[in-house]
Amino acid sequence: xxxxxxxxxxxxxxxxxxxxxxxxxxxxxxxxxxxxxxxxxxxxxxxxxxxxxxxxxxxxxxxxxxxxxxxxxxxxx
Amino acid sequence: xxxxxxxxxxxxxxxxxxxxxxxxxxxxxxxxxxxxxxxxxxxxxxxxxxxxxxxxxxxxxxxxxxxxxxxxxxxxxxxxxxxxxxxxxxxxxxxxxxxxxxxxxxxxxxxxxxxxxxxxxxxxxxxxxxxxxxxxxxxxxxxxxxxxxxxxxxxxxxxxxxxxxxxxxxxxxxxxxxxxx
Numbered sequence: 001x002x003x004x005x006x007x008x009x010x011x012x013x014x015x016x017x018x019x020x021x022x023x024x025x026x027x028x029x030x031x032x033x034x035x036x037x038x039x040x041x042x043x044x045x046x047x048x049x050x051x052x053x054x055x056x057x058x059x060x061x062x063x064x065x066x067x068x069x070x071x072x073x074x075x076x077x
Numbered sequence: 078x079x080x081x082x083x084x085x086x087x088x089x090x091x092x093x094x095x096x097x098x099x100x101x102x103x104x105x106x107x108x109x110x111x112x113x114x115x116x117x118x119x120x121x122x123x124x125x126x127x128x129x130x131x132x133x134x135x136x137x138x139x140x141x142x143x144x145x146x147x148x149x150x151x152x153x154x155x156x157x158x159x160x161x162x163x164x165x166x167x168x169x170x171x172x173x174x175x176x177x178x179x180x181x182x183x184x185x186x187x188x189x190x191x192x193x194x195x196x197x198x199x200x201x202x203x204x205x206x207x208x209x210x211x212x213x214x215x216x217x218x219x220x221x222x223x224x225x226x227x228x229x230x231x232x233x234x235x236x237x238x239x240x241x242x243x244x245x246x247x248x249x250x251x252x253x254x255x256x257x258x
Contacts, residue, residue, distance in 0.1 A: 007160060009141060009171070012158055013158065048159075051157055051158070051160075052160075067156065
């Protein structure tokens with residue numbers, strides 16, 4: 001499952017979500033401000049607290065940033 | 078109408094009368110909500126740590142009006158947002174700070190202290206000005222707030238004594254704060 005960690009009022013998070021949708025990627029978005037478990041999982045993944053958007057498919061490798069090229073590579077799209 | 082006549086809302090939705098801050102030195106700042114010119118959050122927190130026991134209060138007003146554009150923050154490549162968990166000073170409800178929809182407090186502050194230009198020696202000044210000219214030329218006109226982290230210093234009697242543009246780092250305000258404490 002592709003996961004996107006986000007916060008509200010984050011333009012880059014919106015861009016990532018729109019981009020994934022435009023590429024037909026099914027994903028689940030988690031708000032790390034509201035969801036403590038997601039915040040913990042995101043910190044564990046990136047080592048950073050509250051830096052978003054983060055995209056991951058395997059909970060091991062990730063892309064932090066709205067970086068289309070890296071996201072394409074990560075997801076193989 | 079003075080600064081103590083304004084009522085604002087905290088980030089948790091509670092009403093706060095600025096009259097509660099009578100006798101304090103205030104630094105009122107429009108902050109980036111989450112993204113944007115965020116390194117100044119850290120500098121503001123340092124000021125707060127250094128002077129809060131002597132009577133400084135920092136009041137942060139998050140605003141999204143400048144959020145999506147990132148001219149010359151020194152982190153041009155950054156296209157992510159970082160929550161500011163380390164901030165201990167008071168943050169108020171998100172709202173507009175410029176234009177017709179600006180909160181009354183910011184209309185008052187910008188009427189009290191006019192825009193006198195950016196500090197051309199600051200590393201972001203040229204980039205900020207160029208980005209504004211290219212994207213929001215109207216922002217450069219008049220005395221409205223130009224960008225995130227415009228700072229207004231208020232003395233213990235409620236007088237707005239000084240305005241600092243985003244091109245003044247918080248550390249460089251320390252001497253002005255000390256003079257009022």
